[in-house]
Amino acid sequence: MDYQEIEKIVKQRLSQKRYEHSKGVAKRAEELAIIYGEDEQIAKKIGILHDIAKEMSKQEGFHYAKEHGIQFDEIEQKEVGLWHSKLGEDIAIKQFGFTKEMARAILYHTTGNIKMNTMEKIIYVADKTDETRTMINREEAVQISNNNLDDGVLYIAKFMMEYSLKKDSLIHPDTVLLVNQLIEQKRNNKPYKSYNNIIEN
Ligand SMILES: [Fe+2]
Ligand SMILES: [Fe+2]
Incomplete structure (x- = not known):
């Protein structure tokens, strides 16, 4: 299915607001794909x-998951807002002919994951930095993520953790693992004084 066809179906199935957000994510994913040398057409399609599954009711989501053998982990079971990642991954493959690899970017777009490849990171970042986003300091997030993709992922993952905590939402362990991984990676890449050094000095 080409981009135009997918966009038409997204427009029919989602509210105007979410359709605008989806178009924004496609545009932002395209920008990031150009910067980081990924396929822009694929980035746009995933974006x-x-x-696609975000506006399914809890009941619809529950039935879809049951019918298609999708299992939610302990945290997902308690946070309905996380369901659309796994449901969307499955729908993308079965209804839109996405490859498993393309669909994995949909699977990881909400919580992030330590296994994310460049395209998956692009979609994660695009989802939080598209033109319709107002909850984050968008200008800063765009600047950081255009300069270094991992820095962008870390900035956003930290923001999302804080945002969830403020709302008393549960934090998915995948997000915690991702933040830890990127903080460690940053430490290892830059000269810094380790805890031991600080004590010795
Ligand atoms: Fe989402
Ligand atoms: Fe989104």
């Missing part, structure tokens, strides 16, 4: 489709 426009990433929230």
Whole structure:
């Protein structure tokens, strides 16, 4: 299915607001794909489709999951807002002909994951930095993520953790693992005084 066809179906299935967000994510994913040397057409397709399952009711989602053998982990079971990642991954493959690899970017777009490849990171970042996003300091997030993709992922993952905590939402362990991984990576890449050094000095 080409981008135009996917966009048409997304427009029919989602609210105007979410359709605008999806178009924004497609555009932002395209920008990031150009910067980081990934396929822009694929980035756009994943971007426009990433929230396809977001407006399913809890009941619809529950039935879809049951019918298609999708299992939610302990945290997902308690946070309905996380369901659309796994549901969207499955829908992308079965209804839109996405490859497993493309669909994995939809699977990881909400919580992030330590196994994310460049395209998956692009979609994760695009989802939080598209033009319709107002919850984050968008200008800063765009600047950081255009300069270094991992820095962008870390900035956003930290923001999302804080945002979830403020709302008393549960934090998915995948997000915690991702933040830890990127903080460690940053430490190892830059000269810094380790805890032991500080004590010795
Ligand atoms: Fe989403
Ligand atoms: Fe989204």
